[in-house]
Amino acid sequence: MFTWSSDHIAPHERFEHWREVRAKGMFGVTAERDGDHDGEFRGSLTLRPLGSAALVELHATPYKVARTQADIVAAPSDSLCLYQQLEGGGWFEAGRGGRFITPRGTLATSYSDLAYNTVPATAAGYHLRVLKIPNGLALTKRAHELVASPLDERVPVTALIQSCFSDLVETDNSIGAEETELLVEALGQLVLIARGVAEARSDASRAALRVGRLSAARYIIGRDFDHAALSPAFVAGQLGISIRHLHALFEPTGQSFSQNVTAVRLAEAGRCLRQNAARPVADIAFSCGFDSLATFHRVFRAAYGMAPGDYRRALAEGG
Structure with missing residues (x-):
C-alpha cells in the first residue's frame, strides 16, 4: 500500500506539489484553488491494490478538481470509478449528467474518461474513497454513457453494491485474493446493472447478483444478529428473493444460513x-x-x- 502526506513538504510548496505530482501525475485531473482558499494546504492519500482494481482514500483541504478533455487525452484511464463520500459532501458537474450533490455516505459512479468538475460542499474539504475497476473486467461498449451520477438508493441493486463495496474496502486484507477479485468483478457488473447498461439476465449479471445477495445477506445477519427472531424468511424478504434462493446462496460457502x-x-x-x-x-x-x-x-x-x-x-x- 502506498501512502503519502503533505506534512513533509514546506507549507508554501504543498499545493503546487499536490497539483502537479498527485492530481495531474497520479489521477490525471486538473487542480486549482480559489483566492478564498489561500490558507495552508494539507492533503494525504493512500493507494491500495485490490485484485485488479485500485482503491484510493483521499483527505484534502478544499480545491477545485476538473477532468478535462486535455487531461483525458494526456492520461486515459479506461476504468469504471465508484466513489464513496466519507465526510462532508461534494458538488459535481458532469456534462450530460447535470449537477448533483453527494452527501456523506453517498456512492456515485462514472466512466473515468468523461469530463467532470467537482468541489467540496463544505469547508472541511475532501474525504472520499475512489475504487477504479479496469475496463476489461466490467465495462461494455456503452461505457461512454456512464457520466458521473449518484446511485439511486431506491433501486434494489444499490444495496448489493453498498454491501460488496464495504466487504471489499473495509476488510484490512482479511479476505483472500480469489474472493477479492470476485468482489471486484461483481461490483463492476452490479454498477452496470444499476446504471442500466447491462442486462440483468446475462450470465455475468446473474453471477454478480449471487455475490451481491450473499454479501447483503451477511450484512443483514451482522446488523440484526441480536434479534432472536432473525430468520431466513426475514432476510429473504429483505433481499426480495425466496427462502430457497437464500439457502442456495450459502451452499457454496460450506456454511449454512443458520451456521x-x-x-x-x-x-x-x-x-x-x-x-x-x-x-x-x-x-x-x-x-x-x-x-x-x-x-x-x-x-x-x-x-x-x-x-x-x-x-x-x-x-x-x-x-
Whole structure:
C-alpha cells in the first residue's frame, strides 16, 4: 500500500506539489484553488491494490478538481470509478449528467474518461474513497454513457453494491485474493446493472447478483444478529428473493444460513465475555440473539470446548 502526506513538504510548496505530482501525475485531473482558499494546504492519500482494481482514500483541504478533455487525452484511464463520500459532501458537474450533490455516505459512479468538475460542499474539504475497476473486467461498449451520477438508493441493486463495496474496502486484507477479485468483478457488473447498461439476465449479471445477495445477506445477519427472531424468511424478504434462493446462496460457502448466524452470535458473545468480566452470562447470551441460555451453553461449548463461565475464568487466569 502506498501512502503519502503533505506534512513533509514546506507549507508554501504543498499545493503546487499536490497539483502537479498527485492530481495531474497520479489521477490525471486538473487542480486549482480559489483566492478564498489561500490558507495552508494539507492533503494525504493512500493507494491500495485490490485484485485488479485500485482503491484510493483521499483527505484534502478544499480545491477545485476538473477532468478535462486535455487531461483525458494526456492520461486515459479506461476504468469504471465508484466513489464513496466519507465526510462532508461534494458538488459535481458532469456534462450530460447535470449537477448533483453527494452527501456523506453517498456512492456515485462514472466512466473515468468523461469530463467532470467537482468541489467540496463544505469547508472541511475532501474525504472520499475512489475504487477504479479496469475496463476489461466490467465495462461494455456503452461505457461512454456512464457520466458521473449518484446511485439511486431506491433501486434494489444499490444495496448489493453498498454491501460488496464495504466487504471489499473495509476488510484490512482479511479476505483472500480469489474472493477479492470476485468482489471486484461483481461490483463492476452490479454498477452496470444499476446504471442500466447491462442486462440483468446475462450470465455475468446473474453471477454478480449471487455475490451481491450473499454479501447483503451477511450484512443483514451482522446488523440484526441480536434479534432472536432473525430468520431466513426475514432476510429473504429483505433481499426480495425466496427462502430457497437464500439457502442456495450459502451452499457454496460450506456454511449454512443458520451456521452463519450462530458464528456471528458466538463471535460477539466471546468478545463480550473477554471485555466485561462482570456482565452476567445470561445477559450476554440474550443480547447476542440466543433464544435460551441452554442453547447458548450448548453451541458455545461446541465451538470453544468449554462453558462460557469457564472460558471467562480461563481468560482471567491467563489461560
